[in-house]
Amino acid sequence: MRPADATAEPPPAVQGNWSSVKGWSEDEPAAAWPALLASCSRLARQPPWKPACDMASTLGSAPSSAQVRRYFEQHFVPWQLLNSGPSSEGLVTGYYEPLIRGSRTRNSQYAWPIHGVPSDMLTIELGDIYPELKPLRLRGRVVGNKVLPYWSREELSARGAQVPYPVLLWADDPIDLFFLQVQGSGRVQLPDGQHVRVGYADQNGHPYQSIGRWLVSKGELSLDQASMDGIKRWARENPHRLRELLNTNPSYVFFRELPASNAGPIGALNVPLTEGRSIAVDPRYVPLGAPVFLATTHPLSTRPLNRLMLAQDTGSAIKGAVRADFFWGFGEQAGREAGRMRQQGQMWLLLPKGVSPPR
Template identity: 30%
Template sequence: MGCDDHAAALSAFRPSAARILEKVPSTRGLGLDGAGLLAPAQAALAMADDGDPDAARRFFETWFSPIAIRPTSGGGFVTGYYEPEVDGSRRRSARFPVPLYRKPEGLVEIPEGAPRGTVPADVTWGLATPDGFAEAPDRRAVQDGALEGLGLELVYVASLVEAFFIHVQGSARIRLEEGGSMRVGFAGKTGHPYFPVGRVLIEQGHHAPGEVTADVLRTWLEAHPAETPAVLARNRSFIFFAEVEASDPSRGPVAAAGVQLTPGRSLAVDRTLMTFHMPVWIDLDVELDGIAVPGGVRRLMIAQDTGSAIVGPARGDIFFGSGETAWRQAAPVRHPAAFTVLAPRRAPRGGRRGAS
C-alpha cells in the first residue's frame, strides 16, 4: 500500500489552521492540547500552497507525533455522512409541508456542573428560564406540534424522512421553489439522547443486525409512511438549523469546528473526547466508494465536525461531499477501523516518520 497524499491532507488542514488562530480549540477528554495546535497552524499558513506532497509530509512529521487511539470497548469504527441536496420552499405548501426549525430562544448547551432543575441527567441542552433550565420538547412532541405558532420555521421540505436525514447529517443545500438556493447548518438540538432508529427494523425482524445501513433505512421508511412518524419518534433528539453562508463552493458546509468540510478528508468525532482540528489517521481494510484506494483506506483526515451518534475515542464519521453521489458513497459505510491521532509536538522536530 502506498502512502497517502499528504498535500491533500494539508489542504484540508489549512481552513482549520486559520480557525485555530481565530479561536484556540478547547482541550477535550483525551487531553490532546488545543493550544498546542497554534504553532502548527501558523506553520501551515506560512507554507507555500503548491500541492507539494513531500513538503506536506515533512510538515506533519515535524509538527505532530502519532498516538494510537484505543477504543473503550470493541474496536474502532467508521461510518459515512454527506450534505443532502433537496428541493424546498420558504413557504409551507402541499408539496413542501415539513419544516426545518430555527433554534428556540434560550436553548443552550447546559454547562457542566450547572443546576439542572427538572432536566434529566442524560439531556445535554435545555431552555434557560428565570427559574432555571427547562427541558425542550423532544422529537415526538415536535412532530405533534409543540413548536407550531412560534415563528421558528426556517424552510420547508417534502417529507418527514427527508427532514430526518437532514437532521442526521446536520446540514443541507436546499434548492428553493422561489428560485436560488440556501444552505442550512446545525444551530442547536434538544439535547435528548440519540437513538439509532435503524434498530427498530432489527427489533421488528425486518433486518438482521449489521444489515441496516443508512440507505436500507431510508428505503424502508419511504416504503412505510404510516409507520414512519412513530419510528422516527424513537430518536428523541431533535436538531435546529440556521441559514449559513459558505465562502468556498468546492467545500462542504460549515461544520461544528467552524470550518467548511473537505470531502474525503473531514472527520466527525466525539467532541467530548477529541480536540477539534487534530489530524487523525484512519486505517481500514476495505475499499470505500469515493475514496479510490485499491484494497483499503489509509488516509489522514482532520477532526472538524461532530454528531450525536459519534460516541467514543475510536469512532469517526467520514464526510463524503454533497448530493446524491455522496449519499450513495456514504450510506453503506459501517466498517471497523484503526485510529491514530497526530498530536502536536511540544517542540517541532523533523526526521521521524509519520503515518503512511
C-alpha cells in the first residue's frame, strides 16, 4: 500500500517574499490602485480582508507608486501559484470588450439573436451540498422526474424558438456574435449610432472548446494563423461551413443588458473591469477580488509585462492555478492585443498577512 500522502496533490501556492516576486520593483503599481479600491468595495465585507481594505482607504484615491508598493510590502504576503507537477509557469491569454453591430428589431441584415437566460434552465450550486465544490455549479433542465444537462450550442440552434429564452438584440454577423460570447461582454452599436452594453448573465454548462484548435486539427489553419482575425477570415471565406465551425464549441453564453456607463464591463466580482489591470482567474485557486502580481510578456514578444493585477473576473476556459486572462480594454486595438496574446507567465497571489490561499 502507498503512503497516505503519496497521491496528494502539491500545494497550489507556496509562501515567498517580495524579493522573489519577478518584476515587482519594475511596475508602477499606482495604476492598479483604482482596481484595488473596486475590489475592496466587495472584499471589505469579509473579516480577513477588512483591515487591509480599511488601510487602503486611508491612502486616498491616488497614492504614489512608492506608497502603494510600501502598502503591499507592509500588509501582504506573496504566495507563488503552482500548477501540478509542480510548475510555476502557465498560460496567459487576453480578452477585451468588443463592439459589434446590431438592432433591437430583426430584419434581413440583423438576423442573429443575442439571447438572455432561458426560463427553463436550472442552476445547481454544488457548494450548497459539498463545501469543497463551492465555486462549481451545474446547469440542467427537468425532463419528467430527471434533471438532464442543458442544451448544447448545436441543440439550441436546432431547437430555435422552442427554447424559452428572450432575444435582447439582433446582431448582423454570426462570427462577431460568437466572439462576443467568447469575451463575455461587449457593446452593440445600433443603426442610430447608440451603444448598448451587454454583459455575461449565464452559460449553458457545457465546456468551452476552441474553434481555432479545431481548425488547426482539420488542417484548415496553421497554428500561427489561428488568431481571432485568422478565424474570422476563414469563417467569411467558408460561409457554408459556419454552423459546423461554431457547433464544435458546445458552450453557449447568455447575456443581460447593462446600464450605459463609461466604466469598464462588469466582471464576475460585479465591479467594473480596469483596462490593463484586471484579470480573469480560476476562483478555485485565486479568490475573486484578490490582488495578483503577474509576470509575463507582451503579445508575440519577449518584452516583459510585469504588473500588479486584480482578480475580478472568471471564464469557462480559465482553469488551473497558474492561468490568467488579461483584460486589454475596449475597441479594435484592445482586440488586436487580446487576439495575439498567448504567453507563458508566473503569478503571485497577494494575501493579507495571516490569510492563507485556498486549498
